[in-house]
Amino acid sequence: MELIVARNPDEASSLPFLLRLPLAGGLVFRVRDTWPRTNAIYCHPVPASEWPESPEVVNRVRLRICARRGAAIDIVADRSREQRSQLVFTRARGREVVFWQSPRTAKQSRPDVRLPAARALGVADLVIAVDAHEHYPYRFSSQQVATVRKGLRCGDYAVEVGGEVVAAVERKSLTDLVSSLTSGRLGYALGELSALPRAAVVIEDRYSKVFGLDHVRPSLVADGLAELQLRWSSVPLVWAETRKLAEEWTYRFLAAARRWAEDEQGVERRLQGLGTEPDGLRLVTGAGLPSAGRAAGAGLVPDEDEPAPGSRRAGRGRVSAAATGPRSRPPVAALGAPPAVVRAWARTRGMAVSDRGRLSAQVLEAYHSAHVRTGNDAHGGSGVASGAAGDAEAGPHDGTATGGTHGGSGGSGSTPS
16 A cells, blocks of 8 residues: 655646545545655646556655545554654635645644634724744734734734734644753743733643643643643643644634723723712712721721731722612611721610621611711711720720720710711
């Protein structure tokens, strides 16, 4: 069983060779080269009668396997080098075509896979920066993308928003991946990529190919990749199977990253216009906040589960209750006072409250009712609450709130009846 390559007797043809496979009585194709060493070779099928009676044989290869499996013909040569190749039946530009490829082929055809031509997320003006050191860059010819060559600090492809890189993709063939892993370069590359808002590494091969490596132990590569993925979990390793699919995934990822970055900036601008910080915490803007709350809260209204200022859990608060929706009882943030102020007020009223933790509904409702009725929430009550908060930090209470270190100017040190 042999694969035979002969010269094409038709001098007018742009494909100078004929390929003959020992299948179905002999399949004949016009081809451009004698073996797919670096690029996939286009194969034009012709009738078996076109094979010359006295061919000028250029290459004759003994085969161990020549079998058709689905939309591809697998070929395994009986020699030590350049053993495996494959004829792939696929579609390109609306017509059926055949490509001859090998594992070393830089650009492969995926059998019977049609990639969508629609824009990713409707992004019409996507500009992708391509690293100037990328030797065989993606062209994104099937998409409406503009590319610009420039030096990138990390990654091979990137998108920018407002002059800042918001996402990058590092391209790797399986050979390059294994080489950079064993030399230690891959770890440094992932470390640099992790500093970006979003990044990924796309691999132009299948993960199963790792366990077919013969020049390095497959378990060494698999373990190294698993360890790096755990260490740099924010930078995923994406196995895209072929170069064509890797290019498509890179385009979709970068388009989504740019849209996401633009949406994030829009949300931040809207939040700033509403008087909030980007992380969702409500800013203290009211002039009626007690001075103790201003001193201890550092500009943010704590949640009702916040510990009192000075306690061991202070500074580890959660997001304000105002950001989590309506609740069955008025949250502390809605009352305009930190939990320490409410606790101090409750103690002056003889109510039992804990030093930290969630305040009971009865205490919150009583505080709310008292301050709404008397109008002390934003005026005279601030000094009372502030003085109570000062005593709450200074020492035990004797039933009367006095003006402590945080005493306010809006009222006296005595508790209103």
